[in-house]
Amino acid sequence: MHGGPPGGEHIHHVMVALFDGKTMERITNAKVMASVAEIGLAGTVKELEPMPIADAMTYGNYFYFYDLATYRITVEIHKPESGNVIKTSFEYKHH
Numbered sequence: 001m002h003g004g005p006p007g008g009e010h011i012h013h014v015m016v017a018l019f020d021g022k023t024m025e026r027i028t029n030a031k032v033m034a035s036v037a038e039i040g041l042a043g044t045v046k047e048l049e050p051m052p053i054a055d056a057m058t059y060g061n062y063f064y065f066y067d068l069a070t071y072r073i074t075v076e077i078h079k080p081e082s083g084n085v086i087k088t089s090f091e092y093k094h095h
Contacts (some may be wrong), residue, residue: 002086005062006062008064009060010064010066011017011018011063011064011065012038012062012063012064012065013060013061013062013063013091014048014052014059014061014062014063014073015048015053015058015060016032016034016048016059016060016075016087017050017053017056017057017058017059018030018049018059018077019094020044020065026056026057027077028050028057028073029079029080030045030059030077030079030080031047031077031078032045032048032059032076032077032078033045033047033075033076034046034047034048034063034073034074034075034076035059035072035073035074036054036064036065036072036086037064037071037072037074038069038070038071039069039070039071039072039091040055041063043071043072044063044064045080046061046063047050047052047061048060048061048073048075049061052054056073065094067094068094068095069094070092070093070094071091071092071093071094072089072090072091072092073089073090073091073092074089075088076088078087
């Protein structure tokens, strides 16, 4: 999966599953980017790579969460057939 987890400590896997809000069908052809940043600091941006889980497409990649702190995870979804970009973010308290 993504070439295996990088070495070292504090590595976590960020994963999202995408569904069409109208049809509730899984979205399998999106380009998904994510950034992970400690609140108030610059973060790391990576592509969330497509990966099948139990025959269903999800997207994920590995990120470092070094400190016991609150992080903002921002996900940007590009749907090629519509040209739409959807962006959302949430906070995660790492402890």
